[in-house]
Amino acid sequence: MARVISTSLLLLFLLPGLALAGGIEVREFDGPVMERRYAELTATLRCPKCQNQAIDDSDSPIAGDMRDRVYALLKDGRSDKEILDxxxxxxGDYVLYNPRLEGRTFLLWGLPAALAVLGLVLVGLLVRSRRNASAQALSTEERKRLDALINRERTE
Amino acid sequence: MKRRLILLLPLALFLVLAVFFYQGLSLNPFQRDSALMAETFPAFELTTLEDPSRTVDESLLQGEVTLVNVWGEWCPTCKQEMPQLLELAERGVRLVGVDYKDTREKGLGFLAEFGNPFEVNIFDPDGDLGFDLGVYGAPETFLVDADGVIRYHHTGYIKPQDVTEVILPEVEKWRE
Structure with missing residues (x-):
């Protein structure tokens, strides 16, 4: 009995390893530069079948096909831009995790910057108006009221 | 008063963005236009499923409005879609199939079992034509006009009501 249990436990520990071995793709790269480009490209290309996964991270068949193409195009000496194109x-643009800066994506790239600038301007305006307000001298009426408030607090 | 209104600006911006993003939540991410819309059907040279000695290319899709359906024996939704495709063929639409990532034997078995609405089937065992079409699943359907230009793209299942509500009107539109 103990033997059966230990064998099945051993199998349980080995199973994930087997699954991993089945999923690994072996690719021969022409040097570390090509290997790095392959890693970068497959990390920034988005799997069209999945909700939110890069093709280097997906088991979807189409992601595998796309990795094969990236590899073949790299072997063919194409540039990164040519491969992305x-x-x-x-x-479609859907597969780019880094959307390109062009007419249609202007809002996408420009909005955060525009909002940051707007926020800074707002803060600047508020600070300036506060500073002006505190710099102003109190009118006699205000001073009287201030004295009255302070005196009252002192008597309390 | 004017100064107070300026203080409301961030809230207004937040509301605009909240509405914008809330709408995004209900969008179907698979409901997006094909990158090949208004582009010429990609070039290919493949044999037909029916006859391994017959080679066809993109000229197959010229001269008449054609519905190109990408299917495979391994695809359960394709089986459910067959009655709709048979109805379209019956109503006089020219259909060409792409047997995608399949074996000849399984593909022919599929047609024998579920019917064959296709004038001819392009055999694409490695999914090369499918890749050039930007297909990332099956079924997918492309409407190609008489000049071989892609005019409409249907991702996924063609529902029974889509036959008369979506597909036939599109076919008519591009026949003119």
Missing amino acids: FMVDRF
Whole structure:
């Protein structure tokens, strides 16, 4: 009995390893530069079938096909831009995790900057108006009222 | 008073953005236009499913409005979609199939079992044509006009009501 249990436990520990071994793709790279480019490209290309996963992180068949193409195009000596264009031509801007700066994406890139500037301007305006207010001397009426308040507090 | 209104500006901005993002929550992320819309059907050279010795290319899709359906034996939704495709064929729409990532044997078995609405089936075992079409699942359906330009794209299942409500009007529109 104990033997059965220990064997099944051993199998349980080995199973994840087997699953991993099945999922690994072996690729031969022409040097570390190509390997790094492959890693970068597959990390910034988004799997079109998945909700939010890069193709290097997805088991979806289409993600596997896209990795194969990235590899083949790199082997073919294409530039990163050519490879991204190749994917966008087929799957649309959706596959880019880094949207390009162009007419249609101007709002996307510009809005955060515009909001930050707007916030700074607002803060600046508020600070300035406060500073002006405190710099102003109190009128005699205000001074009287202030004295009255202080005196009252002192008597209490 | 004017100064007070300025203080409300962040709240107003927040509300605008909240409405914008809330709408995004109910959008279907798979409901997006094909990158090939208004583009020429990609070039290909593949054999037909029916006859391994017959090679076809993109000229197959010229001269008549054609509905290109990407399917596979492995795809359960494709089986449910077949009655709708048969109805479209019956109503005089020219259909061409793309047997995507399949084996010839399984593909032919599928047609024998569920019916064959297609004039011809392009056999795409490696999914090369599918890749050039930007297909990331099946079924997907493309409407190609008489000049071989993609005019409409349907991702996923064609529901029974889509036949008369969506597909046929699109076919008519591009026949003119």
